[in-house]
Amino acid sequence: MFSIYRTEAGYTIEKDSSCVLVGDFCLDTLFTSEDPLKYTEFQYGSGQSCDLPSGALLAPVSSQEVWAAGVTYYRSRDARMEESESSGGDRFYDMVYDAERPELFFKATGDRSRGHLDKVCIRSDSSWDVPEPELTLAINSSGKVFGYTVGNDMSSRSIEGENPLYLPQAKVYRGSCALGPCLVVGSEPGKEAMISVKISRSGEVVFSGNTEVSQIKRSFDELAEFLFRDNEFPNGALLMTGTGVVPDSDFTLNSGDLISISIDGIGTLENEVE
Numbered sequence: 001m002f003s004i005y006r007t008e009a010g011y012t013i014e015k016d017s018s019c020v021l022v023g024d025f026c027l028d029t030l031f032t033s034e035d036p037l038k039y040t041e042f043q044y045g046s047g048q049s050c051d052l053p054s055g056a057l058l059a060p061v062s063s064q065e066v067w068a069a070g071v072t073y074y075r076s077r078d079a080r081m082e083e084s085e086s087s088g089g090d091r092f093y094d095m096v097y098d099a100e101r102p103e104l105f106f107k108a109t110g111d112r113s114r115g116h117l118d119k120v121c122i123r124s125d126s127s128w129d130v131p132e133p134e135l136t137l138a139i140n141s142s143g144k145v146f147g148y149t150v151g152n153d154m155s156s157r158s159i160e161g162e163n164p165l166y167l168p169q170a171k172v173y174r175g176s177c178a179l180g181p182c183l184v185v186g187s188e189p190g191k192e193a194m195i196s197v198k199i200s201r202s203g204e205v206v207f208s209g210n211t212e213v214s215q216i217k218r219s220f221d222e223l224a225e226f227l228f229r230d231n232e233f234p235n236g237a238l239l240m241t242g243t244g245v246v247p248d249s250d251f252t253l254n255s256g257d258l259i260s261i262s263i264d265g266i267g268t269l270e271n272e273v274e
Contacts, residue, residue: 020047121175
């Protein structure tokens with residue numbers, strides 16, 4: 001298993017607790033390679049020994065688009081139905097959970113994605129905001145899932161709940177997407193792997209929760225196939241796979257909150273709310 005970290009100084013690849021700095025590594029080449037693992041192995045072998053990066057990290061994304069899947073967990077289905085009940089949109093979320101076709105939506109471009117220890121945002125016109133901790137797939141230009149990272153799909157529940165047609169505004173805005181701390185290549189998270197989130201406010205934990213990867217209703221290959229169906233991603237794509245951890249309806253994020261999302265086998269992504 002290789003972990004790829006993107007820093008201001010370049011790329012560091014970690015394997016078995018040993019790190020190398022690689023000079024010719026390119027994320028776009030990785031995502032367009034027919035064998036991303038082989039490319040990563042070659043780059044690791046050509047690197048120079050270094051320390052594991054510390055501090056802020058850039059998101060492990062370049063020219064790739066970031067997309068997201070919705071209502072892939074039963075808990076997410078219930079939360080979406082709750083927030084949209086007053087508008088009459090709750091039945092749509094109930095229907096898509098059992099439908100053959102998943103909900104997929106555009107989330108961010110690479111240059112609009114935030115990294116580890118960068119800041120994420122809540123909308124100024126929203127009154128109910130939450131992070132959504134999500135296992136995120138790295139998919140090459142041929143539609144093959146080859147890697148994994150941690151994703152934070154920041155969401156305005158008040159805007160999406162007002163009308164499902166407002167989904168793009170609830171999901172796509174400045175600072176709404178964070179990825180990191182690294183991109184893992186060569187090892188798929190086990191079904192028992194835990195996805196955890198903790199939100200701290202003024203030094204105190206105000207929300208925490210977790211779920212297992214096994215609770216995702218749809219397979220990774222199924223989600224990737226639908227994303228690439230009748231679509232083109234010449235530089236590959238990243239796909240958030242939905243959330244199974246949703247705070248109760250009486251919780252909303254505040255400026256200054258610290259969001260910590262961990263996935264077994266990948267790492268921890270931390271972001272402060274701007």
